Amino acid sequence: MLKILFILKEEDPIDPMQIELLSALAKREGHETFLHVLQHRNLAAALQRIGPDVVAYSGKTGEHTTLLNVNRSIKKTRGDRVFTIMGGPHATFNYGGMQLYGESDDAFGRFRDALAAAQPSLPRTGLHRDLPPVQSALDALCIGEGDDAWVELLRALDRRQPVDAIPNIVTAASRAIRPLPEVRPRRTALDDLPFFDRELVYDATFLGDFPLRSFMAGRGCPFRCTYCFNHDWNRMYQAAGAANPRSRYSVDRLIAEIHHWMEIERKKGYARTQFIKFYDDIFELRVSPWLVEFAEKFPREIGLPFACLMRCDAFAKENRDGSLSEHEDLLRLLQKAGMRSISMSIESGNTFIREKIFARDMTGREMAAAFAMMKRHGVGTFANTILGVPAPVIPRRDDALFDRELRRTLDQTKKAFVLPARPGDEAGAGYPPRLEQIGAQLTNGAIDEPARREAVRILESMDLRHDAVEYDIESVDFAVRMRVHQSQFPRLDPYPGTAVTDYAIRAGAFDGDFGRLHSSYLTSSSFNCFTPRQQRIQDRLSLLGQVCAIWPWLWPFAKRHLMYWPFTGFYWLLFLLTKSYSIIRYIYPMKYGACIMLRSAYRILLFEIKQFFRSRSHEADAGGF
Ligand code: B12
Numbered sequence: 041m042l043k044i045l046f047i048l049k050e051e052d053p054i055d056p057m058q059i060e061l062l063s064a065l066a067k068r069e070g071h072e073t074f075l076h077v078l079q080h081r082n083l084a085a086a087l088q089r090i091g092p093d094v095v096a097y098s099g100k101t102g103e104h105t106t107l108l109n110v111n112r113s114i115k116k117t118r119g120d121r122v123f124t125i126m127g128g129p130h131a132t133f134n135y136g137g138m139q140l141y142g143e144s145d146d147a148f149g150r151f152r153d154a155l156a157a158a159q160p161s162l163p164r165t166g167l168h169r170d171l172p173p174v175q176s177a178l179d180a181l182c183i184g185e186g187d188d189a190w191v192e193l194l195r196a197l198d199r200r201q202p203v204d205a206i207p208n209i210v211t212a213a214s215r216a217i218r219p220l221p222e223v224r225p226r227r228t229a230l231d232d233l234p235f236f237d238r239e240l241v242y243d244a245t246f247l248g249d250f251p252l253r254s255f256m257a258g259r260g261c262p263f264r265c266t267y268c269f270n271h272d273w274n275r276m277y278q279a280a281g282a283a284n285p286r287s288r289y290s291v292d293r294l295i296a297e298i299h300h301w302m303e304i305e306r307k308k309g310y311a312r313t314q315f316i317k318f319y320d321d322i323f324e325l326r327v328s329p330w331l332v333e334f335a336e337k338f339p340r341e342i343g344l345p346f347a348c349l350m351r352c353d354a355f356a357k358e359n360r361d362g363s364l365s366e367h368e369d370l371l372r373l374l375q376k377a378g379m380r381s382i383s384m385s386i387e388s389g390n391t392f393i394r395e396k397i398f399a400r401d402m403t404g405r406e407m408a409a410a411f412a413m414m415k416r417h418g419v420g421t422f423a424n425t426i427l428g429v430p431a432p433v434i435p436r437r438d439d440a441l442f443d444r445e446l447r448r449t450l451d452q453t454k455k456a457f458v459l460p461a462r463p464g465d466e467a468g469a470g471y472p473p474r475l476e477q478i479g480a481q482l483t484n485g486a487i488d489e490p491a492r493r494e495a496v497r498i499l500e501s502m503d504l505r506h507d508a509v510e511y512d513i514e515s516v517d518f519a520v521r522m523r524v525h526q527s528q529f530p531r532l533d534p535y536p537g538t539a540v541t542d543y544a545i546r547a548g549a550f551d552g553d554f555g556r557l558h559s560s561y562l563t564s565s566s567f568n569c570f571t572p573r574q575q576r577i578q579d580r581l582s583l584l585g586q587v588c589a590i591w592p593w594l595w596p597f598a599k600r601h602l603m604y605w606p607f608t609g610f611y612w613l614l615f616l617l618t619k620s621y622s623i624i625r626y627i628y629p630m631k632y633g634a635c636i637m638l639r640s641a642y643r644i645l646l647f648e649i650k651q652f653f654r655s656r657s658h659e660a661d662a663g664g665f
């Protein structure tokens with residue numbers, strides 16, 4: 041039997057479901073599991089008390105810097121006495137950027153050369169630049185889905201057998217032989233997985249006091265948005281021979297897990313579940329037999345309200361002839377099941393960014409119709425809208441260096457056609473041929489005034505703007521017009537493995553150093569293409585955007601004046617107030633008794649204060665141990 045210690049960076053109002061699942065899998069194999077939250081400090085004492093055989097981290101990019109700091113110090117003191125492993129998106133998409141424990145500089149260099157030769161395209165390797173390697177001191181990484189690999193790894197460690205040939209597990213020895221990791225096909229069935237081990241987390245954090253619970257009804261998303269990990273995750277699994285990018289628990293299995301949990305919370309005195317959040321990337325695509333069954337059984341057997349994440353175009357789809365098909369039947373089923381609020385992202389109000397840079401494959405009309413439908417039916421809405429996108433800007437005609445700037449803009453615009461319009465098309469396909477010609481004229485100095493004006497006209501017709509901030513104003517404006525109840529406006533973060541990150545690097549807006557990314561959604565842009573003034577405006581807009589979601593009458597004044605005034609701290613207070621109001625009223629409408637209300641308000645306030653102040657400090661400072 042092994043002693044396994046999971047290390048979590050901090051408490052969060054959302055369940056760390058990966059850890060809860062991996063702990064349940066380990067316990068089913070007869071191992072003992074523990075959790076340490078770095079925010080609680082005293083890691084040394086926990087290590088001393090537990091004496092773990094395995095230390096496991098689940099890493100998102102941003103928090104990885106803290107986790108790796110911790111791991112280096114653990115390996116320094118405990119060396120081979122403990123086996124350390126990281127899984128999750130950061131490990132999956134950055135395995136070429138992390139040097140492993142016992143991997144010499146030479147061996148790491150040879151591996152990176154072999155990796156670059158085996159996969160010259162950028163995604164998924166962490167080879168974005170010749171940055172100095174990150175010494176992770178991890179013994180292993182887990183790539184992609186971890187359920188089965190984790191169990192096999194634990195069995196091998198327990199029996200003191202080698203772990204280097206386990207698919208999805210990367211070690212220094214395995215990648216010396218095989219630079220691209222071997223990934224087993226993705227799971228098509230989930231029902232045999234154990235129920236999440238929530239007690240591990242609830243006994244060590246405030247989550248046990250909180251009446252909101254996260255569950256997953258399934259995994260995967262078939263869309264190709266360029267800022268999201270799913271696109272490359274799916275490509276990785278296509279190469280491993282997987283057919284369907286989505287897998288789901290059966291309705292009965294899902295309900296059984298919720299029932300089981302409600303029994304435990306009754307027995308152990310945790311706060312009773314009042315509201316469920318299904319954290320699937322995409323809860324449902326259309327009216328399906330699964331949803332019909334769910335809408336029948338869930339209200340009867342569980343009867344709790346829930347929130348989920350979906351896309352606007354599931355509810356309203358523009359047809360080729362320009363007409364719009366609305367799918368109220370889908371919404372009716374979800375409401376019958378108990379859905380009270382929904383998260384549907386906007387991502388950008390600008391067509392060029394949405395279609396070309398983000399490949400959202402969704403129109404403004406579809407979004408407007410879907411949000412209007414939610415309003416008609418009294419559903420609370422949450423939307424994410426990304427600011428600070430390094431989109432090309434059109435130079436002004438009075439710019440002394442107009443020709444040079446125009447050439448740069450054309451070059452960047454072509455790169456901004458991030459994904460081919462259809463599979464099989466070349467990247468950049470769809471870029472107007474006339475702009476190609478004007479670009480050539482600029483290069484050989486044969487451009488005339490009508491051609492310059494024509495270039496500007498074409499770029500304007502493509503929805504490009506003359507100033508980076510105009511894109512952000514347009515996006516906030518769109519979200520305010522949609523009357524979204526809770527609006528979140530993070531700045532675009534270039535996560536490893538995503539197509540938008542490749543674009544940002546090719547466009548010269550990002551240097552590929554993921555160590556600079558942050559885990560606070562309030563942090564300023566990581567791109568070097570924005571001036572400090574533009575960044576300050578983005579930061580203020582991200583706060584004012586939520587405020588104006590609740591008080592839309594303020595928006596005309598906010599975009600004319602407030603976003604230029606240096607009152608960020610005050611805007612943050614207004615943001616906090618309006619965000620709390622929209623959460624309580626529209627997103628998670630629960631019966632907040634005085635006790636729960638005070639406790640939750642205190643925890644959420646602490647969380648938001650940390651997000652705000654951490655967004656202004658270096659990420660690695662935030663962990664502490
Ligand atoms: C729930 C969630 C959150 C919760 C996290 C709650 C928590 N305490 O962990 C909240 C809402 C707080 C959150 C915040 C953020 N998130 Co988030 N989040 C998710 C989401 C939707 C589900 C994750 C999950 O629990 N899945 C269920 C479990 C069972 O599956 P899994 O995580 O894939 O784990 C499997 C494997 O990855 C692997 N595995 C994972 N960890 C480990 C560890 C070991 C040791 C092993 C062996 C295997 C293994 O095995 C598991 C079982 O197969 C994912 C998207 C997704 N579908 O995964 C994004 C996702 C993880 N988030 C992401 C991001 C960017 C963020 C933020 C940085 C956003 C922001 N700027 O605010 C913050 C960061 C917060 C932080 N502390 O760092 C990105 C990560 C990209 C990256 N390169 O890291 C994702 C992938 C979304 C995306 N669209 O790109 N998030």
Ligand code: SF4
Nearest residue numbers: 261263265268270321
């Ligand atoms: S629809 Fe959502 S989950 Fe799916 S690829 Fe796009 S952003 Fe990711």
